[in-house]
Amino acid sequence: MNGHSSRRKFLGQCAGLVAGGLGAGGLVDACHALPVDPAPIRAYRRGGMLYRRLGHTDLFISALSFGSHTNPTYRVATDYGSMLNDEGQARRDRHIAKALDQGVNMVDVYENAGQWQPMARMVKPKREKVLISICRQTDQLVSQHIDAAARHFGHVDLYRIYLGDGPRVDDSILEQWDAIRRAKKTGKVRAIGVAVHLESMMLSALDELEGLDYVMFPYNFIHARADYSQFLPRAIEKGVGLIAIKPLAAGSIAKLDPRARPGSQPEDSRILLYKKANRPVLPAVVKKLTENLDRMPNESLCQAAMRFVYSRPFIATAMPGMFQEHELDENYAAILRHLELSRNENDALNAARRFSGAWGSTWLPRHYRWLDHCWRTS
């Protein structure tokens, strides 16, 4: 003490000097004059993972989220739906845990009979950090379905209904939607949306569904060429969140990928690119793909396909089905790269798209071929 300046005094004097200096330079005024950006934050990165706001909601979702499809190899049919056997459940739990560690914060769990309970157990310690997405898969009254989900998870972060393949939203959908809106009002659900495959239905949903927070729709580099020209601008204008499902076309893009690892095609083991029947087509395509992909060290076609989706700022998250650990790793690694595709990468995607077009819908798994028809003719 004795004449010495105390630390508090010193800091106070310094602060005064600095403020005085800035004031003299007119910087203080200049700082005050800077316009404050009123736009809300749309996206941010943390720990490598990219998070984007879902439409106009307050939810930030990781660019990669975990889909609900379970590996059919481990499925066991029960009276109340399919479940995974112990090995399959352990594998899925491990994959989800790894995904959460990598920053994935949304997990879809629509298969209520088999997945609600294990998922609820897994996320319980970190519930506030994980977004649970649920879809109504049965005819159960929506309010009761949501109540049942809320009993497992406390609340549902994203709830959606599947709109089917009709031409437009009908009374039955409106009645379900009404119940969902009410559930949101009562705090059981945070964001409400629809899953839809056809553009006409997407447009109808935008027009008819009051308070629509998000639309979940198929989007990948092949089907993005389908005519979303009306839907996308209107959805973006209305601030509706967009979630891309089938970013790898139900796993079929892996079949076009010369670098796909074995085991990447769980829904259909055939690899079209290397089948004998395809040989007249293949050499040129494989050469083209390989040439372009060679210029992207360690890049696979699937990763390029994921980056195609990630690079779209209007897509909040992509939700591929991931049954293998390396699929999760690859999809995550794609986020760490520069998201914009180079010219060569675009060329590779175009070559793969042409190849898929030459094969019509047969390159998709049987139960998804109708989708190809809808996409390409819409």
Next chain:
Amino acid sequence: MTRSANHISRHKPAKYTVFSTYLAGLALVVIVAWAHHESPGDESDDQAATSVSRAGAESVMFKEAGTCARCHVFSVLEWAVSRHLEVATNCQSCHGESKGHVANERNEVKPEYLFEGQAIAGQLCMTCHGTGCPDTNRVDNCQQCHHVHALMNPAKPLPDRGEQLEKLLRRWDRFDAQIARGKEHADQQQWEVAGAAFQAALKLIPGDARARAQLAMCQRRLQTALPGFERLDDAYDKTTGLPRAVKVPAIDMPMRLVPPGEFDMGSDRWADARPVHTVRIDAFFLGAYEVTQAQWLAVMGNNPAGHQGKQFPDSQRMPVEHVSWQDCQAFIRRLNERVPGGGFRLPTEAEWEYACRGPRAAAPGANDIAELAWFGANSRRPGVPEKPDLDLKAYAPRTVGTRRAGNWDLYDMHGNVREWCSSLWRPYLYNPADGREALTHVGLRVLRGGAYCDAAASLDPALRHAERPNRRLRFNGLRLARNVPQLKLPDLRD
């Protein structure tokens, strides 16, 4: 007022202890001066009123103060006796627009400007009184002598007002005596004598709301017939003199009187029901039941309900549903043409919530809901087995009036079908003057009450739901409100 007083005593005890006596006197002067100012009878009283006209313009005062007067009564009174009122320096002039503070009745948001100490003089007083105090020539400490709102020195008595005050107090005493006399006769059901006493009171203080209400009550008891209504029993409301239970014979619709009152609208529980705020409701009649399919058929000639036919033998007494807000307006137009007196309409959402909550303004508990309402837990159609995955078709509305009656003997306010209200969905505060009750405006219209397929939480009386006015869903119905036929009271100012 209580909250305001608590706030004062907590934060500024010393200052306001000294000041409280002055404030009480000031309030009395303002009230009495207002009473006198409105009275044209006595010449000497008129002079007194002129001399205190600054303090006396109650209507101007509260109009100018607006929403602020609802809580800050003393501050408004102080301000009203100062010249601030005359020079149109109102609350906003010094405290800013403070919209957040006005909207947040829980006082969590403070006004935009709240100056204290010497800042009051520097930031506020000196903008007009730049030359300083004429007594002390000081410019920095106005608040030491002058209270900021009153601009008066509490140490000095109000000049020349003792005698005026006496006269005004005597007038007030005569008014009170007439009111007491009127009430005494009203208790003995001597409506004519009581009416005369209230009229005499009204002559002493024209425009007094209490006297006017009592006079109207007496006149209603003298003329019990209401056009287009049929009285169901001899029960009358004490405050309005209106019959509590009536019927509209043209469509066999029983209605109940919802007496006037204030209630706290909204709930902190739901995002769009915030903030909780006080709303005053005038008396109106409300259907005891939701409009039934038979009533709709009788007026419109068709039955749009989704639950009718052989499966529903009692469907005529079930609520009509699958009607849009626009359908309801068409129904009301036809009904008003058909029934003498007309006045049918949809209730506003404030009226609906007030009627549902009742005089105690309480939301029902879980046990009450089960007794009051048909909802998801008890509306499964007969014969449908209980399963976890039942769809909407497994549920149906029920015959009206088959659960316990709620407040004011109204049935099915919770559950059965949701009820359209006249109001546009807009954020609170509820203000009918902001266009939300305009029938021609475009937007979502409010639905209240919850339906047979809803969860218990959805039946909360404060929960707001909204839907497009042209949309018909199988759980949206209506309940009619009807205006109370107006009385023509004598204008005693002429």
